[in-house]
Amino acid sequence: MQELLIDLQELDELYRCYMAALKQGGLFVKSNARFELGQSVKLRVTLPDEIEDHEIVGKVVWITPQGAQNSNPPGIGVSFVEDLDRVNDRIIKQLGTALNSDKPTYTM
Incomplete structure (x- = not known):
């Protein structure tokens, strides 16, 4: 299984x-890199303001190829499958009301 570092x-x-x-x-x-x-x-x-990293097992559910029309960077969307450190909860807490923003993201 390929490991990816995200800081x-x-x-x-x-x-x-x-x-x-x-x-x-x-x-x-x-x-x-190429993914399926x-x-x-x-x-x-x-995550921001955290020193330790968290391990998550996921699966690729989105692919943005090099040179996509919307000028987003190439990459993959990974759906969390095994999130033992409850990273999703940490992210929701950190983002708070920003989750309701209409600012663009790398996916939708």
């Missing part, structure tokens, strides 16, 4: 990467 230092970047439409949460991961829909991946995520 989200800024709340704005966390907002742009977070995939709130996914029931158990998910993150967009910038990458030029449904592929399992392991994320090592560091």
